[in-house]
Amino acid sequence: MKLMTLSEISQRLESYEETIVFKLIDRAQFAANGIIYERGKSGFKGAGNLSLLELRLQFQEQMDTQFGKYCVPDERPFIKSSSAPRRKAMVDDRGILIEDCNVINLTEDIMRGYRAIIPLICEAVDDGHYGSAVEHDVYALQAISRRIHFGSLYAAEAKYTADPEGFRKLIDANDHEGLMKRLTRKTVEDNIISRVREKTIATQALVNREIRRAIKPEVVVQFYEECIIPLTKRGQVQYLLNRKEPESHAA
Amino acid sequence: MKLMTLSEISQRLESYEETIVFKLIDRAQFAANGIIYERGKSGFKGAGNLSLLELRLQFQEQMDTQFGKYCVPDERPFIKSSSAPRRKAMVDDRGILIEDCNVINLTEDIMRGYRAIIPLICEAVDDGHYGSAVEHDVYALQAISRRIHFGSLYAAEAKYTADPEGFRKLIDANDHEGLMKRLTRKTVEDNIISRVREKTIATQALVNREIRRAIKPEVVVQFYEECIIPLTKRGQVQYLLNRKEPESHAA
Numbered sequence: 001m002k003l004m005t006l007s008e009i010s011q012r013l014e015s016y017e018e019t020i021v022f023k024l025i026d027r028a029q030f031a032a033n034g035i036i037y038e039r040g041k042s043g044f045k046g047a048g049n050l051s052l053l054e055l056r057l058q059f060q061e062q063m064d065t066q067f068g069k070y071c072v073p074d075e076r077p078f079i080k081s082s083s084a085p086r087r088k089a090m091v092d093d094r095g096i097l098i099e100d101c102n103v104i105n106l107t108e109d110i111m112r113g114y115r116a117i118i119p120l121i122c123e124a125v126d127d128g129h130y131g132s133a134v135e136h137d138v139y140a141l142q143a144i145s146r147r148i149h150f151g152s153l154y155a156a157e158a159k160y161t162a163d164p165e166g167f168r169k170l171i172d173a174n175d176h177e178g179l180m181k182r183l184t185r186k187t188v189e190d191n192i193i194s195r196v197r198e199k200t201i202a203t204q205a206l207v208n209r210e211i212r213r214a215i216k217p218e219v220v221v222q223f224y225e226e227c228i229i230p231l232t233k234r235g236q237v238q239y240l241l242n243r244k245e246p247e248s249h250a251a
Numbered sequence: 252m253k254l255m256t257l258s259e260i261s262q263r264l265e266s267y268e269e270t271i272v273f274k275l276i277d278r279a280q281f282a283a284n285g286i287i288y289e290r291g292k293s294g295f296k297g298a299g300n301l302s303l304l305e306l307r308l309q310f311q312e313q314m315d316t317q318f319g320k321y322c323v324p325d326e327r328p329f330i331k332s333s334s335a336p337r338r339k340a341m342v343d344d345r346g347i348l349i350e351d352c353n354v355i356n357l358t359e360d361i362m363r364g365y366r367a368i369i370p371l372i373c374e375a376v377d378d379g380h381y382g383s384a385v386e387h388d389v390y391a392l393q394a395i396s397r398r399i400h401f402g403s404l405y406a407a408e409a410k411y412t413a414d415p416e417g418f419r420k421l422i423d424a425n426d427h428e429g430l431m432k433r434l435t436r437k438t439v440e441d442n443i444i445s446r447v448r449e450k451t452i453a454t455q456a457l458v459n460r461e462i463r464r465a466i467k468p469e470v471v472v473q474f475y476e477e478c479i480i481p482l483t484k485r486g487q488v489q490y491l492l493n494r495k496e497p498e499s500h501a502a
Contacts, residue, residue, distance in 0.1 A: 011462040015280070018463065022273040029266070044317075056318065063310045066295075067382040131318040139390070198457055205453040206446070211262040212269065 003095035006158040009151070010188065014195070016147040020228075021200050021220060023140035024121055028213045031127035032118050036134050043130075054079065056134040057141070073101040074150035078111065078141060096153050097243050104152050104238045106231050110145050113227030120222075121215045148228060152235025159183060160240060171240050179237045189229055197221050254346035257409040260402070261439065265446070267398040271479075272451050272471060274391035275372055279464045282378035283369050287385050294381075305330065307385040308392070324352040325401035329362065329392060347404050348494050355403050355489045357482050361396050364478030371473075372466045399479060403486025410434060411491060422491055430488045440480055448472050 004012075035041050035052070042052040050058070061070075061077040069075050073096055098104075114137075160167045163182075170178040200217040207214050255263075286292050286303075293303040301309070312321075312328040320326050324347055349355075365388075411418045414433075421429040451468040458465050 011459075014459060015463040018458065019277060019280075022277065026270060026273065029270075059314045059317070063314060064382075064386075066310070067307065067385070069382055131315075131320055135315075135318070195457070202456040203454050205456070206450050207269065208262075208265060212266040 003161065004154055004158065006155065006162065009154045009158055013147060013151050013155075014192075016143065016150075017192075017196050017199055018203070019143045020140070020147060021196065021203055023136065023143045024117075024220065024223075025203065025215055027118075027133070027136040027140050028121040028215045030122065030129045030133040030136065031125045032122040033126050033128075033130055033133045035126065036130050036137075037115060052130055053134045053137050056138055060138050073153055074146055076102065076105055076107055076145055076149050078107045078145070096157060097246065098153070098239060099242075099244060101153060103242050104149065104235045106148055106152070106235050107145060109231050109234075110141065110148060110227070113223065113231065114141055114144060116227075117219055117223050120219045123213065144228065148232050148235060151232035152239055155232070156183070156236035156239040157243075159236070160243065167240060171243070174241065176237055176241075179240055180233055183233050183236050192229065193221055193224055196224050254412065255405055255409065257406065257413065260405045260409055264398060264402050264406070265443075267394065267401075268443075268447050268450055269454070270394045271391070271398060272447065272454055274387065274394045275368075275471065275474075276454065276466055278369075278384070278387040278391050279372040279466045281373065281380045281384040281387065282376045283373040284377050284379075284381055284384045286377065287381050287388075288366065303381055304385045304388050307389055311389050324404055325397055327353065327356055327358055327396055327400050329358045329396070347408060348497065349404070349490060350493075350495055352404065354493050355400065355486045357399055357403070357486050358396060360482050360485075361392065361399060361478070364474065364482065365392055365395060367478075368470060368474050371470045374464065395479065399483050399486060402483035403490055406483070407434070407487035407490040408494075410487070411494065418491060422494070425492065427488055427492075430491055431484055434484050434487050443480065444472055444475060447475050 037051050037053055039051050039054075040049045042050055042055045044050075044052075044055055047055050057078045061079055064070065064075075065077070070077055159182075166182065167179070170182060197217045197220070200215065200220045204214045288302050288304055290302050290305075291300045293301055293306045295301075295303075295306055298306050308329045312330055315321065315326075316328070321328055410433075417433065418430070421433060448468045448471070451466065451471045455465045
């Protein structure tokens with residue numbers, strides 16, 4: 001059980017930025033296709049009231065579960081699954097001190113935030129490519145969710161370790177606002193924002209815009225500012241409020 | 252039934268370049284993990300002699316089949332599936348004149364070519380992230396396969412239409428080599444090669460190489476030169492040798 005340093009965690013979060021940018025660009029190659037988000041309009045017989053996206057998530061996550069994806073603390077399904085993994089995944093908790101990682105589950109907020117940027121990155125029409133659109137929705141959602149849940153768990157623990165007394169007081173007082181304030185590192189956030197802006201520009205520098213849709217760097221910036229960063233911090237607060245010292249230490 | 256022009260087809264192929272580059276970069280974030288390609292070592296109970304990658308492909312393609320993916324002429328599963336689609340996909344054949352598109356199936360060669368570049372893009376170790384590695388293998392293979400099969404079908408038909416007599420002679424003579432020569436447009440290939448080199452560089456221009464693995468532009472170039480371009484042309488030859496005029500025209 002080796003605790004990652006805050007710097008190692010930040011580096012991991014930084015390395016997820018390209019992945020998120022790539023997934024958003026890939027999704028933008030298909031139209032918004034609003035119908036794929038409408039409940040009961042999946043076009044699947046017997047699929048009841050699910051939207052096509054929810055159905056795709058269900059299929060994907062059932063598959064991923066079998067491959068051991070949700071055995072890792074920072075992976076979280078969007079739709080509850082009842083099946084058990086068929087292969088043992090490498091579970092590496094690296095010092096997460098919480099009884100049930102699933103207490104921190106931001107998938108609903110992630111879905112809301114993601115749905116909000118679809119009209120900003122995709123063409124506001126229906127191109128009929130519903131299957132491809134939900135496929136790319138799933139990949140984007142998974143990359144975003146992993147970034148947020150990884151940051152929620154590991155960064156919170158590392159921040160706590162750097163100042164146990166300060167955090168203990170806020171946790172004992174159940175002081176959400178105080179915790180949020182203490183977790184915030186404005187310079188780090190500013191760096192993230194300018195990095196994702198520049199990466200979105202660089203990634204699309206040679207795109208032929210007549211044949212491939214580009215996404216606006218400011219949309220990615222806004223998404224980080226209004227969704228990814230605040231949700232990661234909300235997850236950190238949840239982690240800290242549910243954090244439990246191991247018995248041997250507490251004795 | 253609207254035939255795409257050769258220029259429209261080339262543009263579509265060009266727009267796939269970023270997607271392929273993104274998928275290869277994402278795969279490179281995980282180690283080579285050679286064991287995932289070894290038969291009988293999937294770690295799945297009852298999975299018989301399949302490798303973990305083959306198993307993942309099987310799961311993914313069974314899911315994709317239900318979402319209608321393989322109703323589109325340019326999508327081809329790597330592993331034969333017996334299930335039928337659960338939703339009707341938009342099938343748009345755009346003037347492909349062949350009885351069974353599946354006659355053109357280059358998946359085995361694509362797999363061979365892809366496997367050959369894994370040691371060139373991934374770290375030659377085992378990082379235990381087998382689930383993530385095969386997940387990204389599947390996405391990369393699907394993107395590459397779509398590019399090759401799309402180019403095989405549509406570009407061949409457009410090239411034929413531009414010179415029916417010239418091609419008819421070579422087809423009637425079953426002249427593989429002659430067809431290959433006539434299909435080759437050296438300037439176009441040179442443009443593709445320099446474009447993918449530049450795109451791989453631009454996409455990774457701001458990557459922090461201490462924390463995220465970059466791939467060498469020359470590897471992507473080599474992959475296009477030795478795999479993607481030749482296989483697309485081999486598919487075009489197969490298409491032309493199996494091309495059938497519609498009865499109404501032939502009468």
